[in-house]
């Protein structure tokens with residue numbers, strides 16, 4: 230066996246039915262599938278049939294790091310999961326999730342690239358990994374605990390305070406279809422419902438402690454040179470934030486005077502930020518947290534980062550008065566988790582209770598945020614009474630803490646209406662007879678259910694056919710930030726962004742100003758394909774989507790151009806596999822085609838064009854959202870044009886070498902990508 234550099238060389242295989250623990254050679258999958266998502270997809274293709282349901286013992290939960298895990302590569306503390314999903318709709322197909330924090334690096338220090346969990350334990354258990362020592366331990370005493378308490382107990386039983394844990398809460402135990410897996414105070418393996426997959430296996434969690442080192446092909450100095458270069462272009466989250474005064478008012482990441490960095494003793498004046506002053510650029514993430522948190526801003530204590538991340542985008546906050554409700558007084562948030570319940574009438578205690586309850590119960594705010602709007606609409610239009618719902622709608626006028634606490638607990642425990650909500654928005658709305666109202670956009674302006682049964686994280690009506698394509702070609706919420714990063718968060722002028730887009734995707738027409746969609750142009754297809762490929766790369770190395778790819782940079786002398794080759798530079802240095810940017814992207818293209826093949830297998834049809842590659846009617850109408858949680862930016866405007874979007878789909882298939890009628894990869898394309906066996910199995 231060749232000694233690998235970068236990759237640990239071993240993947241743990243743990244069968245919870247038999248108790249058997251084995252080690253699989255990573256060499257079998259690399260460099261062809263890179264790591265993370267690529268390897269996870271290949272294992273699911275090889276080992277799980279299309280007939281297996283997500284909560285069957287035959288389903289597997291694959292948790293994978295990659296070649297950059299545990300290194301000082303920026304934002305490399307991520308971990309990717311692949312499994313059959315109880316969350317996706319209408320088909321429960323194989324998809325992915327991703328989690329930050331420190332678990333991925335710790336697993337790497339323990340000597341593993343990933344874990345394949347299979348089977349089902351006869352009673353609650355957890356997996357304990359301490360370097361070479363791997364055990365399946367009893368977790369009967371942990372079943373029913375919230376995620377904070379379960380992690381506390383597990384790390385205590387590991388007898389090493391540096392152990393890291395990821396666990397499910399009551400929602401995962403009760404098989405809530407959208408349940409998440411939690412690590413630390415907030416990091417969540419979110420979309421996909423993999424918390425329910427863990428629950429179905431009677432697996433409460435996994436704890437890991439590693440004391441080993443990562444073997445790299447390059448020296449530490451060589452890696453750090455690339456890291457310093459990357460940091461000089463990254464500067465702040467979301468793909469290059471252009472500092473004021475050049476950055477526009479739309480940037481959510483402008484600095485403000487008087488902030489402290491990571492709770493340091495000295496207040497700093499940010500003023501005009503020099504992009505080379507990384508410390509002050511980091512303060513802009515700090516300010517973004519405060520701005521985004523709205524009424525929670527006064528409770529922000531300091532910023533927190535995942536392993537090896539220069540951005541530290543997460544806010545640690547403390548609300549001392551929560552102790553009266555028995556809710557933990559400190560937690561972390563990033564993005565929607567802070568604000569998913571924050572109507573104008575709510576108190577900060579209600580908003581913080583909502584944040585803490587999703588993290589401690591293991592719930593998914595991306596689904597519940599739609600439910601809050603749907604339930605309000607149903608109540609206001611007389612479709613459901615307070616008594617029928619068993620949830621005190623009237624409390625919303627008094628601050629909302631009782632309302633949101635009742636809702637979260639009912640869902641996590643599948644009580645009453647909570648049992649229907651636990652089915653996820655589309656399945657639950659269907660049971661309540663209001664799914665058509667949702668899909669037409671009639672239910673309530675903010676119930677934005679997009680493809681695959683998920684909330685429309687970045688609305689195609691704001692971000693053009695490009696995000697429309699990424700939504701339908703992916704098989705979950707794509708949650709990729711290149712387009713909004715360029716068009717919105719960067720604060721850069723649209724003329725400058727268009728020049729960057731021209732360099733990357735061949736035409737200025739690749740990107741539109743927000744909410745002003747121009748007719749489809751092939752460069753938009755090229756942009757969507759680039760997003761898909763860089764998504765695979767990020768989830769396979771793995772790196773964070775808030776940082777990579779570095780599409781823009783804040784440097785005027787570079788004409789704000791970033792550098793999309795940083796990932797291949799890091800990969801080549803760490804593994805010694807000297808791949809150019811194009812070669813790494815070719816490997817990503819292979820995994821993207823495998824992703825499509827897995828979806829075809831799970832859907833049991835090669836024709837994905839009609840059923841799978843589909844957007845609800847509402848996206849072909851005008852955008853009217855005004856609420857803070859809305860992903861529509863830019864106010865009312867035209868939606869996508871149906872005929873134009875069909876043209877976009879056809880061109881996307883053509884550029885990929887896929888069948889234009891069905892959207893399936895052709896045999897020729899699969900063979901060119903060294904996936905002949907996949908074409909054979911699909912009988913293409």
Ligand code: SF4
Pocket residue numbers: 304305306329330466533534535538539540541542543773774775776
């Ligand atoms: S940008 Fe934020 S979520 Fe991403 S790795 Fe860094 S700290 Fe974690």
